[in-house]
Amino acid sequence: MPYEFDDAIVAVPETGGIYRTPIIGGWDIGVNANGGYLMARAAHAMRMASGRRDPLTVTAHYLAPALAGDASCVTEIVKSGKRISTVVATLRRDDRELMRLIGSFGEVQSESTAHYVTATPPDLPPIEECVARRNQPTPIPMGIAQRVSLFIHPDDAGFSSATPPGVGRMRGWFSFADDRPIDTLALLLAADAFPPTWFNIFGSQGWVPTLEMTVHVRAVPAPGPLRCSFTTRVVQGNCYEEDGEMWDSNGVCVAMSRQLALAPLVAT
Amino acid sequence: MPYEFDDAIVAVPETGGIYRTPIIGGWDIGVNANGGYLMARAAHAMRMASGRRDPLTVTAHYLAPALAGDASCVTEIVKSGKRISTVVATLRRDDRELMRLIGSFGEVQSESTAHYVTATPPDLPPIEECVARRNQPTPIPMGIAQRVSLFIHPDDAGFSSATPPGVGRMRGWFSFADDRPIDTLALLLAADAFPPTWFNIFGSQGWVPTLEMTVHVRAVPAPGPLRCSFTTRVVQGNCYEEDGEMWDSNGVCVAMSRQLALAPLVAT
Numbered sequence: 001m002p003y004e005f006d007d008a009i010v011a012v013p014e015t016g017g018i019y020r021t022p023i024i025g026g027w028d029i030g031v032n033a034n035g036g037y038l039m040a041r042a043a044h045a046m047r048m049a050s051g052r053r054d055p056l057t058v059t060a061h062y063l064a065p066a067l068a069g070d071a072s073c074v075t076e077i078v079k080s081g082k083r084i085s086t087v088v089a090t091l092r093r094d095d096r097e098l099m100r101l102i103g104s105f106g107e108v109q110s111e112s113t114a115h116y117v118t119a120t121p122p123d124l125p126p127i128e129e130c131v132a133r134r135n136q137p138t139p140i141p142m143g144i145a146q147r148v149s150l151f152i153h154p155d156d157a158g159f160s161s162a163t164p165p166g167v168g169r170m171r172g173w174f175s176f177a178d179d180r181p182i183d184t185l186a187l188l189l190a191a192d193a194f195p196p197t198w199f200n201i202f203g204s205q206g207w208v209p210t211l212e213m214t215v216h217v218r219a220v221p222a223p224g225p226l227r228c229s230f231t232t233r234v235v236q237g238n239c240y241e242e243d244g245e246m247w248d249s250n251g252v253c254v255a256m257s258r259q260l261a262l263a264p265l266v267a268t
Numbered sequence: 269m270p271y272e273f274d275d276a277i278v279a280v281p282e283t284g285g286i287y288r289t290p291i292i293g294g295w296d297i298g299v300n301a302n303g304g305y306l307m308a309r310a311a312h313a314m315r316m317a318s319g320r321r322d323p324l325t326v327t328a329h330y331l332a333p334a335l336a337g338d339a340s341c342v343t344e345i346v347k348s349g350k351r352i353s354t355v356v357a358t359l360r361r362d363d364r365e366l367m368r369l370i371g372s373f374g375e376v377q378s379e380s381t382a383h384y385v386t387a388t389p390p391d392l393p394p395i396e397e398c399v400a401r402r403n404q405p406t407p408i409p410m411g412i413a414q415r416v417s418l419f420i421h422p423d424d425a426g427f428s429s430a431t432p433p434g435v436g437r438m439r440g441w442f443s444f445a446d447d448r449p450i451d452t453l454a455l456l457l458a459a460d461a462f463p464p465t466w467f468n469i470f471g472s473q474g475w476v477p478t479l480e481m482t483v484h485v486r487a488v489p490a491p492g493p494l495r496c497s498f499t500t501r502v503v504q505g506n507c508y509e510e511d512g513e514m515w516d517s518n519g520v521c522v523a524m525s526r527q528l529a530l531a532p533l534v535a536t
C-alpha cells in the first residue's frame with residue numbers, strides 16, 4: 001500500500017518541463033495546504049526534472065494560499081553541472097501563481113574531507129512523555145496533524161493553554177503517521193510541519209503567512225523519527241524569522257531551515 | 269562625488285525588464301567578483317523593477333564565477349501585492365548565466381505591533397583594537413578589501429597565522445572605505461564581505477564556492493559601522509552553512525544571512 005505522502009506529491013510529467021501536481025486535501029491548516037507540504041510537492045517535480053536524488057537547498061516564496069485541487073508545476077533547468085543541477089519552478093493553478101521556487105539538487109554526501117560539528121540535537125524527552133499534536137485542541141481543523149506524528153516537548157506545548165511560555169521555541173519529534181521512511185524530500189515537509197514559534201511567544205494561534213522559506217538538506221536521514229527544533233530570536237517590523245534544525249536517530253544534523261514570516265494580520 | 273558602491277551597482281533599464289548591469293572591477297577576490305557584491309548588484313536592478321524601497325528577503329544561486337565586464341540582469345515581476353513585490357532575476361553575460369535570484373521587496377517597517385528580541389549583537393572591541401582586513405596578507409589580491417573597511421575581532425583574525433583558532437566564527441566591523449551610508453541594499457554586500465568562517469576552522473584560504481545565499485533585511489540601519497558576526501556549526505558532506513547577523517549602531521539587528529557553501533575543491 002502506498003504511503004500517503006507519496007500519493008500527495010505525485011508529479012506527472014507533461015511536455016516542456018511541466019508537471020501535473022495536484023494539491024491533495026488533508027495536508028491542510030484550515031482549508032489551505034500547509035507550506036512545507038507545498039514546498040515538498042513542488043520540489044519533488046523539480047527533483048524529477050533535475051534527475052538528481054536529493055534537494056540540497058530549496059527556497060520558496062509563497063504568493064497565495066492554496067486550496068486542494070488541480071495544479072501544475074512549470075520547471076526550468078537553469079544549469080546542469082557535474083554534480084549539481086539548479087532548477088527554478090512555478091507552482092500554479094490556472095492563471096494564478098501559488099509559489100515560486102529555486103533549488104539546487106544533487107547527492108548529499110555521507111563522506112567528507114572535512115568535518116566540524118558544534119551544533120547539538122535538541123534535548124527531547126522520550127516520545128511517550130511529549131504532547132501529541134493531534135490531540136491538542138485547535139481553533140481550526142488541522143488535517144496535517146493527522147498525516148504526520150508530531151510529539152511536542154512539554155515545555156513548548158503551552159501555546160494552547162492560557163499561559164503560553166513566552167519563548168520563541170518549538171521542539172519535538174517528527175515522523176509520518178503511516179511510518180513512511182523519512183527521505184531527503186520529506187525534510188522540506190518537516191521544516192514547516194510544527195506549530196509556529198509565534199504561538200509560544202504571543203499565545204495567539206492565527207494564520208502566520210510565510211513570505212519565504214529556505215531548507216538546506218545536510219544528510220540522508222537514518223531510519224526513525226526526527227528530533228526537531230525551531231527558534232525565533234528577532235520579532236520586529238511585523239516580521240520574524242524561524243530557524244529550524246532536524247536531527248536523525250544517529251544524532252546527525254540532516255537539515256537546517258529558515259523562514260521569514262509576517263506577523264499575523266499584516267497583509268501583503 | 270558619487271560613492272564607489274553606487275557606481276558599482278548602476279543598473280540602466282532597457283526594454284522588457286532587462287537592465288544593463290556591468291560588473292565593476294575592484295570588488296573582487298582574485299579576479300572574480302565577490303558574491304555579496306554580485307548579489308547586491310543584481311538585487312539593485314530587481315529593486316528598481318519592483319519600485320519598492322527595500323529588499324526584504326533575497327536568495328541567490330551562484331552558477332559561475334564572474335569577471336568584471338558587461339553583464340545584464342533580466343528581471344520578471346512575479347507578483348505585485350499591496351505591500352510586497354516578488355521578483356525573479358537572471359544575471360548573465362552573453363549566453364552564460366552567472367546567478368539566478370528570487371527576492372521580495374517592500375518597505376522594512378520600523379514600527380511593529382509585536383516585539384521580541386533575544387538575539388544580541390556580537391561583543392566586539394573598539395575598531396582601533398581590531399585587525400584591519402586590508403592590512404592582512406592574502407594569498408591572492410583582494411580588491412574588495414580596499415572598497416570596504418573590515419576590522420576583525422582579534423580572536424577571529426588568526427586564520428592568516430600559522431595557528432588558526434579552529435572555531436567556526438568570524439566577527440568584525442563593516443563599513444564602506446569611502447564612508448557611504450549603509451542602506452538596506454548594502455546589507456547584501458555586508459553579508460558576504462568577510463573572510464569565510466572556513467578559514468578560521470581549517471586554516472586554509474582557498475576559494476570557497478557559495479552554492480546559495482539568502483539575506484533577510486530586518487531593519488533600516490542607523491548611521492555608523494555595522495557589528496557583524498558569522499558562524500558555522502555544521503561542516504559535513506563537503507558542505508557547510510555560514511549564518512550571519514548584522515547589527516547597527518543602535519543595537520538593532522538589521523539583517524540575517526545564511527549561505528550554503530561547498531568545501532573548497534569540490535567542483536559542481
